[in-house]
Amino acid sequence: MMIMLDLQSETPIYMQLKNKIIEGIASKQLNPGDPLPSVRNLAQDLGINMHTVNKAYQLLKQDGIIHIHRQKGVVINPDGMPEADxxxxxxxxxxxxxxxxxxxxxxxxxxxxxxxxxxxxxxxxxxxxxx
The missing domain is CATH 1.20.5 (Single alpha-helices involved in coiled-coils or other helix-helix interfaces)
Structure with a gap:
């Protein structure tokens, strides 16, 4: 999945990144259990600060969209997206x-x-x- 960010947008970069990952799941470009790049690698690939990627990942983790494992790295929640409660x-x-x-x-x-x-x-x- 190709992530394109608008560095001139009023929307913070970490929110754009979070939204793009969610859209990738919604469009089936990302599936449950799929790995995501490490914070360091994604920051390098996108040319943004590691703290920005980390903030997006932490929000996705809080929402139950991704899991962060020490051995496995970052993966889309293998159980799928949380229900719309x-x-x-x-x-x-x-x-x-x-x-x-x-x-x-x-x-x-x-x-x-x-x-x-x-x-x-x-x-x-x-x-x-x-x-």
Whole structure:
């Protein structure tokens, strides 16, 4: 899986990295049990600080998305992604609300917003990144 980061983005690099790994899992480019590069190797490959990679990995570990083993290294959770429980749904709603509110303020209608959501979902399922 090729990870492309936007160093000019307002989104912190560690969040971009976390999001790209999750998207890789969603698009089936990464599967349960697949290894990820070590912190040092990924930082070198991407030309970013090791602490940035470590922060992304720690967030993924906290969310149950990856496991970090001393012998095996970093792997995608062999049991798969955690289920979308009530706390995740609450978080999803909290994150969507401001985006939807701003979209409405900017004159976007429900059908247009849903069309973008559907398009993005299709891109992810096809393994593409059109951002």
């Amino acid at each position: 009530d706390s995740y749904v609450t978080l999803l709603k909290e994150q969507l609300r401001p985006l939807l509110s701003e979209s409405i303020c900017r004159g976007m209608g429900e059908e247009e917003i849903l069309s973008y959501c559907k398009g993005i979902m299709e891109e992810i399922k096809k393994g593409g990144d059109k951002t």
